[in-house]
Every structure is written in C-alpha cells, then in structure tokens.
Amino acid sequence: MLRLRGREYDADTTLVMAIVNRTPDSFYDKGATWDGGAALERVRGVVAEGADIVDIGGVKAAPGEEIGAEEEKRRIVDFVAAVRAEFPHLVISVDTWRASVGRAVCEAGADLLNDAWGGYDPELAEVAAEFGAALVCTHTGGVTPRTRPHRPHYGDVVREAIDDTVAQAERAVSLGVDPASAIIDPAHDFGKNTWHSLELTRRLDEMTATGRPVLVSLSNKDFVGETLDLPVGERLTGTLAATAVCAWHGAQVYRVHEVTETRQVLDMVATIRGVRPPARAVRGLA
Amino acid sequence: MIVATAVCPHPPLLMRELSGGQDVAAELRTECESALEALAARSPDVLVVVGGHDSSGRRTERLVPVRGYGGTGERVPPERTLPLSLGVARRLLDSAGYRGRVEMATVAWDASAAEAEALGRRVADRAERVALLVMGDGSARRGTRAPGHLDERAFGFDEEVRRCLSEGDRAGLLRLDPVLAADLMVAGRAAFQVMAHALAATGDPVGPEVLYADDPFGVMYFVAVWPCGSF
Numbered sequence: 057m058l059r060l061r062g063r064e065y066d067a068d069t070t071l072v073m074a075i076v077n078r079t080p081d082s083f084y085d086k087g088a089t090w091d092g093g094a095a096l097e098r099v100r101g102v103v104a105e106g107a108d109i110v111d112i113g114g115v116k117a118a119p120g121e122e123i124g125a126e127e128e129k130r131r132i133v134d135f136v137a138a139v140r141a142e143f144p145h146l147v148i149s150v151d152t153w154r155a156s157v158g159r160a161v162c163e164a165g166a167d168l169l170n171d172a173w174g175g176y177d178p179e180l181a182e183v184a185a186e187f188g189a190a191l192v193c194t195h196t197g198g199v200t201p202r203t204r205p206h207r208p209h210y211g212d213v214v215r216e217a218i219d220d221t222v223a224q225a226e227r228a229v230s231l232g233v234d235p236a237s238a239i240i241d242p243a244h245d246f247g248k249n250t251w252h253s254l255e256l257t258r259r260l261d262e263m264t265a266t267g268r269p270v271l272v273s274l275s276n277k278d279f280v281g282e283t284l285d286l287p288v289g290e291r292l293t294g295t296l297a298a299t300a301v302c303a304w305h306g307a308q309v310y311r312v313h314e315v316t317e318t319r320q321v322l323d324m325v326a327t328i329r330g331v332r333p334p335a336r337a338v339r340g341l342a
Numbered sequence: 343m344i345v346a347t348a349v350c351p352h353p354p355l356l357m358r359e360l361s362g363g364q365d366v367a368a369e370l371r372t373e374c375e376s377a378l379e380a381l382a383a384r385s386p387d388v389l390v391v392v393g394g395h396d397s398s399g400r401r402t403e404r405l406v407p408v409r410g411y412g413g414t415g416e417r418v419p420p421e422r423t424l425p426l427s428l429g430v431a432r433r434l435l436d437s438a439g440y441r442g443r444v445e446m447a448t449v450a451w452d453a454s455a456a457e458a459e460a461l462g463r464r465v466a467d468r469a470e471r472v473a474l475l476v477m478g479d480g481s482a483r484r485g486t487r488a489p490g491h492l493d494e495r496a497f498g499f500d501e502e503v504r505r506c507l508s509e510g511d512r513a514g515l516l517r518l519d520p521v522l523a524a525d526l527m528v529a530g531r532a533a534f535q536v537m538a539h540a541l542a543a544t545g546d547p548v549g550p551e552v553l554y555a556d557d558p559f560g561v562m563y564f565v566a567v568w569p570c571g572s573f
Contacts (some may be wrong), residue, residue, distance in 0.1 A: 079415040330414060334362035341361065341411065341487060342482070342559030 058269040059236035060109070060147045060190050061167040067269075068331040070303060070322040073109035073149060073311040074102035075275065078131040082116040082340055084276050084313055086289055092135060099139050103146060105315040111170055112136060112161075113151035117246075119202050123154050133160045140165030147193075153201050155179035162187035170311075172273075173201040174243065175224045185232030192239045192271055193224035197247030205247050213252045214259045219241040222266055239309060241271040245279050253279035255299050264306035271309035274298045296321045304329065344466045344544045344570050345384040347474040347537050348377040349507060351563035352393060352430035352529070354411040366558070371434075371555040373565040376440050378475070380567040386473035388438070388443045389435075390465050392536050393427025393477030394529050395448035398457065400509025400530040401425070402446070406433050427477040427529070452524065453532040455516070476537045478530020480562025488560025498510070498563040499526055500555075503534065507566040510550035512538040544570045 058065040065071065076098050080087040085250055089095035114131035115123045123131075139148055150161040153176045158169045162183060169184050174196035184191040195217035197208055205333035210216050221240035225226060228238050242263055244253040256263075257274075263269050274280065280294035281287060296317055299310060303325035312318045326332035354360050355367040356374065362528055365371075381389060405421040428446045435444060449461055465474055481496035482489045482505055486558055499522060508513035515538040523531035541547065547568030554565035 333359070336364040336366060337360060337362040337412070338355065338366055338559055340489070342561045 057236045058239070059234055061145070063147075064236070065308070067306065067308065068326065068327065068329075070310070071108035071147075071309045072106065072315050072318050072322070073271070073309055074105075074315050075097075075311060075313050076102070076110050076112045077116070078112060078114045078135055079116045081120055082113070083118060087102045091233065092138075093286065095135060096138060096142070099143070099146075103143060103314045106319050107315045109147040109168065109309070110139065111149040111151050112139070112166075113170075114157075115152070115202070117172065117202065119204060125154050128152065128154065128157050129160050132157070133164050136161045136166050137164040137209060153177050153241050155183050158183040158189075159187075162189050166202050168192065168237075172241075172243065174198070174220070174246070176201050181191070181224070181228040181231050181233065184228060188234070190237035190239060191225075191228050191233050192241050193221045193228065194241040194243040194246065195220045196243055198342035199247045202258055205245075205249060208247050208249060208252070210252065213248065213255055213264055214242075217256060218263050218266060221263075222268065225268055236269070239269045239271050240266070241273060244272065244274055245277045248279075250279040250282040253277070257301055260305035260307060269309065270307045272299075272302045272307045273311035274302065275312045275314070292317060300325050343469070343471060344540050345386055345471045347462055347476065347540065347547070347568045348381050349476050349478060349530070349534065349537065349566040350374045350377055350431065350434065351479045351561075351565070352427040352477045353543060353559075353563070354408075354426065354430070355497050355559070356430050357406065357408050357411070357413065357433050359408065359413050360411055370552055370554055370556075370558075370563055370565070374434050375438055377567050378434060378440065380569070381475060382438075382440060382442070384569070385471065386442065387470035388445055389475060391427065391431045391444065391446045391475045391477065391486050392449055392461065392465065392533055393431060393446075394451050394533050395417070395425040395427060396450065398448055398450045398453060398461065400445070400447045401428055404432070406430075406436075408433075412454055415573045420510070421522070423487055427533075431475060431477050438568055449532045449536050451529065451532060452520065453535075454520075455535070457463040458532050458535040459539045462536040463542060464552075465536070466540040466543055474537060474540050476530070476533040478533035478564075480528055480530060480557070480564060482527035482529070482561040484557045484562060485560040488557075490560075493526055495522065496526045496562070499528065500557075503530075503562075504552060504555045504564065507555075507564055508550060508552040509570075510547040512541055512546065518572050538565055541568070541570065547571070
C-alpha cells in the first residue's frame, strides 16, 4: 500500500510522476522550464495529461556548475508554493538531497521528498518524518551527488539495491515516516552502468516482492540510449518498453518526461495483468 | 397454461463485466429487466426459459459461462455451464433477484418447424401458470462492421420480426424462413417459433409490446413482452 498526501493507493494502482525542472541545463529539456512561467505551464500541462505527481527539481543530476542550497531554494521554494496554491490536491514531490532544502519545500507545501542521491544527507529523512512527508529511498551505490559512475561494480546489483533501499526505508520509518510513504527506487543509471540498469529492470519483481512501493525513473536515460544506440530525443520507445516491463513486475510510481504515453503503457499493462478492465470491450461480444 | 411470454437477446455484452470500463449495453439490459418484471408480474408458477443452442434439450446447469467469454473467476468445465443463451437469461434473472421456479431448455438453431412446434406445445401444455422467456437475436449481418459483415437482406428480415413481435403476429413468426435466417446469422428464429407455437392454445397475446429493437453493434436485438389474455 502507498499513501501520499493522505490518499491511499493499492498495490495495483500506478502513478505517473511528471518531471518539472527548474534548471537551465537538465539533459532532456535543456532549460525549457527554467523560466517560472514556463515551469508553471508545464505543471498545468502534465496535470491536464493526467499526471498524479509532479517532481520539481532545481539541480540537474549530471555534473556541472555548483549549485548551493540557497540557490537551489531560490529556484524551487516559491515555485512549490505557487503550484500548491494553484493545485491544492496535487501531490508535489521535490527532487533534492539536501535536508535544508527539504525543510523549506515542505513548509511551502511539498508532500514527497525524492532523495535521488540515496541518503547522502541523512537528515533529509528526519525532515520527511517531521513534516509527515513521503520519502523516496534510492540506491546509488554510495556515490557523491552529481557524479557520474566510473567502473561501478556489484556482486549482485539487484540484491544490493534492495538491501540498501530497504535499509534506508526502515531507518526512515524508525524516524517516523509512514511505512506506506517510504518508497524505494533502484535508481537506474545512478552509480550503475547499462548492464546494471538492464538487470534491475529484468529482475524488478524481486524488488516489488519486498512489499514496499517501488518507484522507477527510466525516462530517456542513458541505459535506454546505449541499448538502442540512440541519442537523447529518440529514446521514448525504449523508455516505454522498459516502463512496460517494470509495470509487469509491479512498480507503482513512474518518474517521466512524457505523461500521456506513459499512462497509456501503464493502463495497457495493467489490463494485460488483469487488474484493470479494458475501457470498452465489444469485439466479438455482440 | 401460458400467462405471458417475453423475448430477450443474448449477447455476452449483457454480462456487465465483459464490456470493461464502459457499460455499453446498459439501456438494453434495463429493457430486459423490464421484460422480466412483466413476466414476474403475472405470478407464474414456473418460468420456462428457451434459448437457441447447437442442440435441443433440457438444461439443469446453474453456472453462467462468463469465464469462457473472457471474464475472470473460477475456470469451470464447459459441461457444467449453461449455453450462452440460457446463461444470459440466468444472469438476468439473478440480477433481478428472481426467486421463483425456473426451468430451462435449448432449441437447436436449425430446429425444424415440427420440432419447434413440439417444444412450444410441451411448454404450454401443463396445468400450472407458465411464463415463457425466449432468448433470441436477430441478424448479425447488419453492417460492414457487424460480426457477419453486411447482408442487405438482414434489414427486411429483422423488420418483419419486429413487426410480428409488436403486433403479436404468431403466424408471421411461423413463416420465418429457416434457411434465410441461418444465412443472416439470426440466433432467434427457432426460439421465436417455439414462442409462437406455445400460444397455440391460448390465442393471440393481448397488448404485445416491443421494448427495444436496435442494432448498436451490428446485431439486431429485440426485447418484447406478450401478455396473454384472460389470465
């Protein structure tokens, strides 16, 4: 069971988390929503497309210009407040590893802290507990934020991702985070090469078998690009294929750039799994 | 003695779960329920259901064949489930909460006139108050997207059935051509003729009424009620 902003979702309900970057340099949109007005338009657009969650980020994941906590807050705190004002019921996530930023955005109305750098700042979980927020616990293999993987290796990447994220989730729960709001994420491409990300996808059922809600962030990533030898901008089909496999394995939250396409894939897979009826079935039944 | 008869169609779609998120047969189902209510209102001692199938015979199974058409739930051997026409009737009766005694029988799609007559008389020829529900469809060839594609003759055939049902024209139903009906994928010809024969001793219905006659998916569906006089 998953609980976000007081709402409960059973294990067969999938949620689309739309990426909203308040950055000038993220790899996919390259600053398209750097401007506050454009970012708010992006939120309106993804909500209209059926996004269940928006994930607001102020610092791109890849290496680049140093962004301190104050600049990160300047980029996102008022924006979170503006989104909260316009969408009182929308689940707002913030992608940050810093506890000080987490505190500021929770005060501004965020419901979920997406700790994409795997507990780098241990106080972030305490902030989530203090504000009754949900927390995404990711596996990065212990790397420093905004570093690229260099020869990472694992005895069993799936086992380590499970053990690490579950341990983070258990710690968060011990600090007071609602167990139904402690989400685990194997973190494709973070501290991993393409083979690792592919194996995590192939064996995601082992992660969902923990019973904790699982988030996957697959959208247009390098493991898709390397698999198909395609640049950013041509990875949607591969992303959706990986999405379908994760959905088959029971992942519940999907952090994405493309909402409409993802929702269609999730609905299609849910219907194949038999947990959602076809929208309208008439063929051969008349 | 026959106190009332009714006609309902039997597409799998009448089983609500089979059309998925949209209830595409809501209106049709509502009219079927009205027809059942009309039968129940005559306080029958027994409700006899006759529906088309590959062969004729009495049926005592209780299970509706919804799994076979894609529904979820327990997988049941075919020999323990009702054929589609009777299964749809069973579902309609269960949904309506019908508590009275029910008997069920099939009539072969290709039953001869003599066979339909024998079955119709057997249904009617008893001292109890009998309500008869016949399950049958019109042509499945009413459009290029219909299950049997388009056969222009379907429109005339179905219109004649509709007229007979609305006017209580038993003789008209008995004149339906079995060969043409088979060509047109009509799943109700034999059942309709059983109904016409069942009223042989009672006479023409009083106040026959067609509640529904339409083909939303290329198959003609009729819902009709024939109250029978003096009872």
